[in-house]
Amino acid sequence: MTQESVAVELRGIGKRFPGVIANHDVDLTIRVGTVHALIGENGAGKSTLMKILYGVQKPDDGTITINGHAVVLKTPTDAIENGVGMVFQHFMLADNLTVLENMVLGAEKLHGIGDAARTEIARISDRFGFGLEPDVLVEKLGVADRQRLEIAKVLYRGARIIILDEPTAVLVPQEVDALFANLRELKDAGNSILFISHKLDEVLDISDDITVMRRGTTVGTADPRTTTKLQLAELMVGSELPSPETEESTVTDTVQLTLDDVSLADEFGRNLLTSISLQIRRGEVLGIAGVEGNGQAELVETIMGMRIPDTGRILLGTEDVTNWHTRELREAGIGYIPEDRHRHGLLLDAPLWENRILGHQTQAPNAKGPWINRSGARKDTDRIMAEYDVRAPGIDTPARALSGGNQQKLIVGREMSGDPVLLIASHPTRGVDVGAQSAIWDHIKRARRAGLAVLLISADLDELIGLSDTIQVILRGRLVGSFEPATVTPQDLGSAMTGGAAA
Amino acid sequence: MTTTTINAPGPVSRVRNAARANWLFISLGAIALVSLVRIVTDTNDLTSPGTIRAAIIATCPILMAGLGGLWAERAGVVNIGLEGQMILGTWGAAYFTYHSGSPWIGVLGAALLGMVGGLLHAVATVTFGVDHIVSGVAVNLIGAGVTTYLAEATFTDLEGGGPRQLIGLKAPTDVTIPGVSDAALNLADKHWFFISDVASFVAAMTTRISLLSLAIFALVLLSGLLLWRTTFGLRLRSCGENPQAAETLGVNVYRYKYVAVLVSGALAGIGGGFLALVASSGFSTNQTNGRGYIGLAAMIFGNWRPGGLLAGALTFGYTDSLRLRDTHAVHSLLLLVAVALLVLVVVRLVRRQVAGAIAMAVPGVALLVWFLATDSVPRDFTSMTPYVTTLFVLALGTQRLRMPAADGKPYRKGSAG
Amino acid sequence: MRTFNLKAIGLSLVAPAIAIVVSLLVTTLVIAAVGSSPSDFWSTMFEVPKPRSRIDIINQTGMIYIAAVAAAIGFRMGLFNIGLEGQYTLASYAAAAFAGGAYLSGFANVAVTLLIAIAVGAAWSGIAGVLRTTRGVSEVISTIMLNSIAITLVGYLLNRYGVHEGNTVRTTKIDLVTGFSPYEDRDGQIWTLTIIAVLVGVGFWLLLNKTRFGFDLRASGQSDSVAKASGVNPTRMIITAMALSGGIAGLIWMPALFGKASSFGLGTSFQAGLGFLGIAVALLGRNRPLGMLFGAVLFAFLSVKSNDLTFATDVSPSIVQITQGVAVLAVVIAYEVVRRWRAQLEQRAVGQDLVTATEAPA
Structure with missing residues (x-):
C-alpha cells in the first residue's frame, strides 16, 4: 500500500508500568477510510495502546506516524490537533450539561457556543443521521444516544481518525446495528476508525482489517473476508491450552451452594443477572468463564450478600441464605477472594495483621467477644505468612508496601483459614507473578481435596481449565453453556463467551 | 430502540417557556397567598x-x-x-x-x-x-x-x-x-x-x-x-x-x-x-x-x-426581618406556612405522590393547629426557619435537588482516561 | 523493618512540625504588620505559666480534648460531624436544667445529669445520622443546620424556663463538686469532672484499637468498599458512630458546669466555641488519642496564656485564634504533601523491585 493511504502507523510501541509490561513490540497500520478492528482478551494491552494513540499516556519505545508524519503525542490536545479523536468506553460526558454544551466544551473557538455551533451540530447530526437535539440534558439520553454524541464530539473537533473503545459493550443488538450504520457512513466520508472489541461476530461484520493482541503485543493480522471466527478465537486465546492435570475427581455428593433461579436488576430495571441456577458440591471447583462485564461481579456480590437478588433463592448447604448479610455469610464459612483486592480485599494503609482480621472480625482467632484478639491475630498472621510464603518485612508492614503477588497470597491465606466450607475466588491470580500463581493454584487444589467447594471466576483459560471440575460460561448475565475441562477446546469457549454459537 | 428525530427547535424553547411560566405562576400564587393571609389575620x-x-x-x-x-x-x-x-x-x-x-x-x-x-x-x-x-x-x-x-x-x-x-x-x-x-x-x-x-x-x-x-x-x-x-x-x-x-x-x-x-x-x-x-x-x-x-x-x-438562590435568600431574609418587627406578624406567618404547605399537599395529591403529600401534610396541619391554638409565637422560632426549611427541603426533595456531579470530590490533573 | 518504622514515625511528625512553624511564622508576621512587637508577644507567651494559669490550662485541655475525641469518632470513619457546637450546647442546657431541678441529690444527681447530657447529644447528632442513611442528606449540611437550630432552641427554652436576673437568664444554680487544689485556694481548682476527659481518651483508644466495633469503624474510614465487603453494615455504622460522636459531645462542658459555672447561661457562664476548637484539635492531632492530647494542650495553653497579653503587651489576646486557625490549615496541607511524597517513595521502591522481578502477564 502507498504511504498516502495509511492514516496511522505504530511501530515497536512499548509501555511498562510498575509490575506490568503493558505493551511491547506493538505494530499496527490503519489504512485511510477503513474500519480497523483491534481484538484481544481483557488485559491483552488494548486499552494501553489506545491511550498511547490518544496522548493520554506516553510510550516508552516506538514511533507513531500519522498521515505520513512522525508525531509525539503528549496530551489529548496534541492528538486532537493531529486529527485523532477518541470515544472512551466510560463516556466522558457531563450529565447535567446539555448536548450542545458537551459538544462545544473545549472547542468553543471553532464555532462559538451559540447559533453557529448549533448549525454545525445540526450539520454533523444530519450528515450521519445522529439525531442530536442540542438543548437536551445529557442525563436524559440513553446509552446509544450518548455514544452518538461522543462520536459527534470527536467529529466536531475535526477528527479524521476515530478510536472507539469497546463501543458495543454497552449496547443492545439493535443499537449495535445502528452504530454500524453510522460507522459505515463515517468510513465512506473518508474517516479512519480503530474499533476495539472482543466480540468476534461484530468484528467480522464491520471491519476491513483485523489486528490481534495477546499478552501485550500484536500477534497477527487477519483479513475478515477470509478468516473464520474460530481462527480468530484461536489467535486471541492462543492455540496451546494446557491439558488439565489428571487429578482424581474429589467431587462429593453433598451440595454446598445452590443458586435457584436468581435474578438481579439494576436501579433502571435492566437485568444484570437472569435466572442463574447452579450447584457446587463439596470438593468441586466450578469455573465461570466469560468476557468481563457479563455479570460475574454481580454474581459474586449477590452470593456474598452485598446485593440482594430480586428473585430466586440461595442456599448454603440446606440453609436459605438469600437475605443474609455479608457478615453472617462470612461467619457461616464463606471465604472470599475479591476481584479487586484494593477495592474489596485489603486496607492498604493498615498493617498485615490487621488485614488478617479484615472480613473475619467476629471470628477466632481474631476476636474474643466484642474485643479484638490482637495477639491471636498477630500469631495467626505469622502462620499465614509462613504457610503461604507471603514475603514481607513483618506483620506490622502496611499492606501497601507488598507486591501484588504477596498481597494476593495473604488474602488467599486469610480466606482459607478457619476451615471455610465455600470459597468464592474471583480472578485469584490476576496481576501476580508466575511463582505466586502456581502457589495459589496449589492451595486451591489442596483445599478442594479436603472437601472445599469453590466458585472460580477467571478470565485466564489456563486457570479455569487447570482447576475446574466443570466450566460454565456466562454471557449477558445468563449461564449459556457448560463444558468439561478435559474435553473443551478454546474454540468452544471462545465462541460461547462471545455469543457465537450456542453450546 | 427507536430514535426520536425531532429536528425542529421546538421542544426546548417550549420547555424553557414552560419553566418561565411556572415561575411566574408560582410567584403570583405566593403573592396572592401572602396577601390573603394578611387580610384574614389583619396583619x-x-x-x-x-x-x-x-x-x-x-x-x-x-x-x-x-x-x-x-x-x-x-x-x-x-x-x-x-x-x-x-x-x-x-x-x-x-x-x-x-x-x-x-x-x-x-x-x-x-x-x-x-x-x-x-x-x-x-x-x-x-x-x-x-x-x-x-x-x-x-x-x-x-x-x-x-x-x-x-x-x-x-x-x-x-x-x-x-x-x-x-x-x-x-x-x-x-x-x-x-x-x-x-x-x-x-x-x-x-x-x-x-x-x-x-x-x-x-x-x-x-x-x-x-x-x-x-x-x-x-x-x-x-x-x-x-x-x-x-x-x-x-x-x-x-x-x-x-x-x-x-x-x-x-x-x-x-x-x-x-x-x-x-x-x-x-x-x-x-x-x-x-x-x-x-x-x-x-x-x-x-x-x-x-x-x-x-x-x-x-x-x-x-x-x-441563581433564580432559586434568589428565592431562597428572599424567603430567609423575609422571615429574618419579620422577626424584628411585629410579634403579631410572626404569628400570621404560621398560617402562611401552613396554608402554603397544604397547597403543596394538594399539588402532590393531584400528581398522586401520596407519600410526599403525607410528609407535608403533617407539618402543615401541625402549624395550622399551632396558629389556631395560640396568640403569639416566640421570636426565636422564626430565626430557625431557614435551617428547618433547608432540612425539610433536603430530606424531602433529594431527588429533585441536583448538585454539580463532581461537587466536593478531590480532583487531580492527569486522572482522565 | 525497624528502619521502616522509624521512617514512618519521622514522617508522621514532619507534618505537625511544619504546621507549628508555619503558624508561629504567620502569627509573628501579622503582629509585625500591625506595628506591635513580636518579641514582646513571644516572651509573654512563653513565660512559665503561673499556678492559676496552669490550672486553667488543665481544665481547658480537658474540655477541648473531649470535644476533639467527639469529632475524631466521626472523622475516623469519614463522617464530618460539624455539629458538635449545637450538640453540646443543647446537651449542656438540658443537663444543667435537669441538675438544677435537684430531683436527685449528690452523686446520683451528677451521674444522671451526665447520662442526660450524653443522651441529648446523641439524639441531636442521631438526627443527622438518620437523615444521612434514610434520605441521603449530607451530614455536613444537616449538622450545620442543626447547630443553628439547637442554639436558637436553647435560647428559647432558657428564656421561657430559666431564672431571670437583670439582663441575664440562666438555669437554676447547682452545688459544685469540689475539685482538686494543687496550689493555694485563690489559684482555683482542677475540676473533678476533668476526669471525664481521661476516661473518654482511654475509652476512645480502647474502642478504636481493641474492639471489633473500633476495627469496623476504622475500616469504614479507610475504605467504604473494603469495609462493606468485609461485612460491615454501613447504615448501622453511620448511625452508631454519629450518635456516639454526639453523645461524647454532650459531655464537653460538663466539667465546667460542676466545676465552676453551676448554671447554664448563654453568653455568660456557658463557654461556647469548644465544638469548633475540638474539630480543629482533632484535625491537628490526626484523630489519634495522643496527637489530640498534644493538640488540646497546645490550644489550651495558647488560649489561657493569651490572657496575659492584655497586661504585658499591646497585642490582643485574639491573636491566638489566628495561630490556631493557621495551624489547622497548615497541618492538613502538610499531611497531604507528606502523603503524596510517601506515595511517590513507595512507588519508586516498588518500581525498583520490579526490575528484578519476573515479568507478569498484563
Whole structure:
C-alpha cells in the first residue's frame, strides 16, 4: 500500500508500568477510510495502546506516524490537533450539561457556543443521521444516544481518525446495528476508525482489517473476508491450552451452594443477572468463564450478600441464605477472594495483621467477644505468612508496601483459614507473578481435596481449565453453556463467551 | 430502540417557556397567598413597605454568601468557608471605608479580604487536594480570628471605634425614584388585596434603597449570565460536573477552580461588607452570625441555580426581618406556612405522590393547629426557619435537588482516561 | 523493618512540625504588620505559666480534648460531624436544667445529669445520622443546620424556663463538686469532672484499637468498599458512630458546669466555641488519642496564656485564634504533601523491585 493511504502507523510501541509490561513490540497500520478492528482478551494491552494513540499516556519505545508524519503525542490536545479523536468506553460526558454544551466544551473557538455551533451540530447530526437535539440534558439520553454524541464530539473537533473503545459493550443488538450504520457512513466520508472489541461476530461484520493482541503485543493480522471466527478465537486465546492435570475427581455428593433461579436488576430495571441456577458440591471447583462485564461481579456480590437478588433463592448447604448479610455469610464459612483486592480485599494503609482480621472480625482467632484478639491475630498472621510464603518485612508492614503477588497470597491465606466450607475466588491470580500463581493454584487444589467447594471466576483459560471440575460460561448475565475441562477446546469457549454459537 | 428525530427547535424553547411560566405562576400564587393571609389575620405589617425594605436588607448578605457558594460549587469546590470569608469582608469594608472616606472603596476592600479567604481555600483544596470541608472549617477559624484581632489592632483608637466595633461609617448612597416611589407607597397604604402587596414591593425597591443592594441584585443577574451564557461559564461548570471529561477536552481545570473560588470569596466578602455598611450602623465583631451558612442553605434550597438562590435568600431574609418587627406578624406567618404547605399537599395529591403529600401534610396541619391554638409565637422560632426549611427541603426533595456531579470530590490533573 | 518504622514515625511528625512553624511564622508576621512587637508577644507567651494559669490550662485541655475525641469518632470513619457546637450546647442546657431541678441529690444527681447530657447529644447528632442513611442528606449540611437550630432552641427554652436576673437568664444554680487544689485556694481548682476527659481518651483508644466495633469503624474510614465487603453494615455504622460522636459531645462542658459555672447561661457562664476548637484539635492531632492530647494542650495553653497579653503587651489576646486557625490549615496541607511524597517513595521502591522481578502477564 502507498504511504498516502495509511492514516496511522505504530511501530515497536512499548509501555511498562510498575509490575506490568503493558505493551511491547506493538505494530499496527490503519489504512485511510477503513474500519480497523483491534481484538484481544481483557488485559491483552488494548486499552494501553489506545491511550498511547490518544496522548493520554506516553510510550516508552516506538514511533507513531500519522498521515505520513512522525508525531509525539503528549496530551489529548496534541492528538486532537493531529486529527485523532477518541470515544472512551466510560463516556466522558457531563450529565447535567446539555448536548450542545458537551459538544462545544473545549472547542468553543471553532464555532462559538451559540447559533453557529448549533448549525454545525445540526450539520454533523444530519450528515450521519445522529439525531442530536442540542438543548437536551445529557442525563436524559440513553446509552446509544450518548455514544452518538461522543462520536459527534470527536467529529466536531475535526477528527479524521476515530478510536472507539469497546463501543458495543454497552449496547443492545439493535443499537449495535445502528452504530454500524453510522460507522459505515463515517468510513465512506473518508474517516479512519480503530474499533476495539472482543466480540468476534461484530468484528467480522464491520471491519476491513483485523489486528490481534495477546499478552501485550500484536500477534497477527487477519483479513475478515477470509478468516473464520474460530481462527480468530484461536489467535486471541492462543492455540496451546494446557491439558488439565489428571487429578482424581474429589467431587462429593453433598451440595454446598445452590443458586435457584436468581435474578438481579439494576436501579433502571435492566437485568444484570437472569435466572442463574447452579450447584457446587463439596470438593468441586466450578469455573465461570466469560468476557468481563457479563455479570460475574454481580454474581459474586449477590452470593456474598452485598446485593440482594430480586428473585430466586440461595442456599448454603440446606440453609436459605438469600437475605443474609455479608457478615453472617462470612461467619457461616464463606471465604472470599475479591476481584479487586484494593477495592474489596485489603486496607492498604493498615498493617498485615490487621488485614488478617479484615472480613473475619467476629471470628477466632481474631476476636474474643466484642474485643479484638490482637495477639491471636498477630500469631495467626505469622502462620499465614509462613504457610503461604507471603514475603514481607513483618506483620506490622502496611499492606501497601507488598507486591501484588504477596498481597494476593495473604488474602488467599486469610480466606482459607478457619476451615471455610465455600470459597468464592474471583480472578485469584490476576496481576501476580508466575511463582505466586502456581502457589495459589496449589492451595486451591489442596483445599478442594479436603472437601472445599469453590466458585472460580477467571478470565485466564489456563486457570479455569487447570482447576475446574466443570466450566460454565456466562454471557449477558445468563449461564449459556457448560463444558468439561478435559474435553473443551478454546474454540468452544471462545465462541460461547462471545455469543457465537450456542453450546 | 427507536430514535426520536425531532429536528425542529421546538421542544426546548417550549420547555424553557414552560419553566418561565411556572415561575411566574408560582410567584403570583405566593403573592396572592401572602396577601390573603394578611387580610384574614389583619396583619398589614406582613407586607408593609417597611417590612419589605427590611427584608431586602436582610436578604442581600445571604444572597451574596449564597452566590459565592454557587460560584465555588459550580466549579466543584464545596466552600463552607463562606462564613469566614464573609467575616473578613466586614473588617475590610470598615477599614477601607474609614480610611478612604468612600464606601465603594470599602466594598472593594471587603471583596479583597474575602478573596484572601478564598485564596486560602483554593490553595488547600485545589493545589493540595485537602478535603473541602476540612479546609472550609479551617478558613472559618482563620477568618474569625483574623477579623477579631485586626479589629482590636486597628479600630480601638479610631473615632467611633472600639476593640470590637467601628461605627459612623459612610454608607453607599440611597436612591429614590421620585414618581414611582410616591405612587407605590400610596397604593400600598390602601391595603387592597394583591395590588397593595405588589405596590409595597415596588415601593421598597424604589424608596431609599441602597445602591449596594441594587448592585447586589445586579451581581446575581450578571453571575447567571456569565455562568450560563458564556464560554467561560461553560468551562467553569464543566469542572464541577465532570473535570476528567473537561481535561480530556483541553480545559485547564485547576485554573477555573481557582477563579471560581476567588470570586466566591470576593462575593462573600461583599456580603460581609453589606452587613457593616448598609445593614447596620457599622462594623462589629462576629457580625455575620452564621449568615455564611444561611447563604449556603439558600443556595441548596435554590438547587444550585441563581433564580432559586434568589428565592431562597428572599424567603430567609423575609422571615429574618419579620422577626424584628411585629410579634403579631410572626404569628400570621404560621398560617402562611401552613396554608402554603397544604397547597403543596394538594399539588402532590393531584400528581398522586401520596407519600410526599403525607410528609407535608403533617407539618402543615401541625402549624395550622399551632396558629389556631395560640396568640403569639416566640421570636426565636422564626430565626430557625431557614435551617428547618433547608432540612425539610433536603430530606424531602433529594431527588429533585441536583448538585454539580463532581461537587466536593478531590480532583487531580492527569486522572482522565 | 525497624528502619521502616522509624521512617514512618519521622514522617508522621514532619507534618505537625511544619504546621507549628508555619503558624508561629504567620502569627509573628501579622503582629509585625500591625506595628506591635513580636518579641514582646513571644516572651509573654512563653513565660512559665503561673499556678492559676496552669490550672486553667488543665481544665481547658480537658474540655477541648473531649470535644476533639467527639469529632475524631466521626472523622475516623469519614463522617464530618460539624455539629458538635449545637450538640453540646443543647446537651449542656438540658443537663444543667435537669441538675438544677435537684430531683436527685449528690452523686446520683451528677451521674444522671451526665447520662442526660450524653443522651441529648446523641439524639441531636442521631438526627443527622438518620437523615444521612434514610434520605441521603449530607451530614455536613444537616449538622450545620442543626447547630443553628439547637442554639436558637436553647435560647428559647432558657428564656421561657430559666431564672431571670437583670439582663441575664440562666438555669437554676447547682452545688459544685469540689475539685482538686494543687496550689493555694485563690489559684482555683482542677475540676473533678476533668476526669471525664481521661476516661473518654482511654475509652476512645480502647474502642478504636481493641474492639471489633473500633476495627469496623476504622475500616469504614479507610475504605467504604473494603469495609462493606468485609461485612460491615454501613447504615448501622453511620448511625452508631454519629450518635456516639454526639453523645461524647454532650459531655464537653460538663466539667465546667460542676466545676465552676453551676448554671447554664448563654453568653455568660456557658463557654461556647469548644465544638469548633475540638474539630480543629482533632484535625491537628490526626484523630489519634495522643496527637489530640498534644493538640488540646497546645490550644489550651495558647488560649489561657493569651490572657496575659492584655497586661504585658499591646497585642490582643485574639491573636491566638489566628495561630490556631493557621495551624489547622497548615497541618492538613502538610499531611497531604507528606502523603503524596510517601506515595511517590513507595512507588519508586516498588518500581525498583520490579526490575528484578519476573515479568507478569498484563
